[in-house]
Amino acid sequence: MWAIMAAWKEACAATAPSSVLIPAGTYLANPPLDLKGPCKAAIEIKATGATLKAPPDTTVFKNDYWISIVGVDKLTMTGGTYDGQGQQTWKSVKCHDSKATCQIPVNIRLTKVTNSVVNGVTSANSKYFHMNVLHCNNTRLDHVTIDAPGNSVNTDGIHIGRLTGLNITNSVIKTGDDCISFGDGSKNVHIEKVTCGPGHGISVGSLGKYPNEESVQGIFVKNCTITNTTNGVRIKSWPSSPPNTATDIHFEDIIMNKVATPILIDQEYCPWNACKKGAPSKVKLANVTFRRIKGTSTTKVAIRLICSSGFPCDTVELADINLTYSGGAATAECAHIKPKIVGAVVPPACPAGAKHLHDDDVNHRLAKQI
Numbered sequence: 336m337w338a339i340m341a342a343w344k345e346a347c348a349a350t351a352p353s354s355v356l357i358p359a360g361t362y363l364a365n366p367p368l369d370l371k372g373p374c375k376a377a378i379e380i381k382a383t384g385a386t387l388k389a390p391p392d393t394t395v396f397k398n399d400y401w402i403s404i405v406g407v408d409k410l411t412m413t414g415g416t417y418d419g420q421g422q423q424t425w426k427s428v429k430c431h432d433s434k435a436t437c438q439i440p441v442n443i444r445l446t447k448v449t450n451s452v453v454n455g456v457t458s459a460n461s462k463y464f465h466m467n468v469l470h471c472n473n474t475r476l477d478h479v480t481i482d483a484p485g486n487s488v489n490t491d492g493i494h495i496g497r498l499t500g501l502n503i504t505n506s507v508i509k510t511g512d513d514c515i516s517f518g519d520g521s522k523n524v525h526i527e528k529v530t531c532g533p534g535h536g537i538s539v540g541s542l543g544k545y546p547n548e549e550s551v552q553g554i555f556v557k558n559c560t561i562t563n564t565t566n567g568v569r570i571k572s573w574p575s576s577p578p579n580t581a582t583d584i585h586f587e588d589i590i591m592n593k594v595a596t597p598i599l600i601d602q603e604y605c606p607w608n609a610c611k612k613g614a615p616s617k618v619k620l621a622n623v624t625f626r627r628i629k630g631t632s633t634t635k636v637a638i639r640l641i642c643s644s645g646f647p648c649d650t651v652e653l654a655d656i657n658l659t660y661s662g663g664a665a666t667a668e669c670a671h672i673k674p675k676i677v678g679a680v681v682p683p684a685c686p687a688g689a690k691h692l693h694d695d696d697v698n699h700r701l702a703k704q705i
Contacts, residue, residue: 454479
């Protein structure tokens with residue numbers, strides 16, 4: 336680690352574009368690896384053929400990350416496998432219950448990394464989120480691989496927040512939580528040609544858990560394949576939330592293979608009953624489209640649209656949907672929403688042909704979900 340940080344310091348100070356080369360091989364990399372800008376010119380981390388492994392023991396981590404890159408403009412990060420060795424952490428109750436006492440680190444944290452490219456990078460077996468991408472305006476992630484088993488706990492593949500302008504393309508994500516999750520402040524994000532699964536699908540949110548969250552606007556997910564996940568594409572917000580908005584969100588040309596709930600809006604999101612359910616979510620959802628989504632559901636309810644009772648969803652469109660269930664006809668469930676239906680939508684969605692839930696039904700059904 337010290338050799339990498341020393342090379343980084345020298346390269347970052349160079350007035351001409353420079354590179355930090357991590358030679359091919361396998362290395363144990365003790366935390367933390369702190370790479371800080373600003374740098375005087377464009378800089379590259381080239382790790383093709385290299386594998387860096389984190390210590391399995393969480394007690395050596397004093398920060399909430401293993402590798403951190405902060406405040407860098409025009410970074411190129413090329414190749415390399417970053418193995419968090421999180422297998423023992425996933426099994427630890429102390430690390431994942433409501434009274435967790437161990438430090439569980441993100442594999443790779445990118446903060447204020449702007450006008451940059453991450454290409455051909457693999458994150459494996461993270462103890463917590465694989466990649467946390469915050470304030471990284473005008474940046475592209477291409478041919479990224481996220482690799483962890485479906486039973487890895489809290490291992491979101493790529494978590495995004497508080498940025499404007501991010502593209503994620505041509506990537507493969509296998510993990511134990513959301514393949515891609517959009518936190519508050521995500522704006523103008525384009526996801527294309529991503530395969531997801533196992534995992535929890537591609538999720539906007541959860542939103543509304545904390546005060547002073549920023550709005551979400553301009554999320555585009557298209558030409559993706561989702562396989563063997565607990566959800567497909569979903570938007571989720573907490574009840575009793577502060578006011579906020581999530582608008583201009585579009586899911587198009589998605590293939591679902593054996594997905595438990597392929598299309599989901601959940602504004603009663605409350606895992607482990609860790610919230611107050613007495614008041615509705617105040618996150619207003621508007622201008623949302625689900626278009627050309629087809630495939631198979633492993634549960635009878637293939638479409639579930641549960642909006643806020645206080646702030647019903649506005650301008651939601653379902654177009655050309657074909658989702659089937661092997662156990663019989665698939666169904667849809669709806670609450671506080673009147674979507675626009677375009678073309679054939681199978682199963683028939685609200686208002687025609689779908690079951691409209693009362694609030695007690697909503698709470699009962701969604702309490703069983705994570």
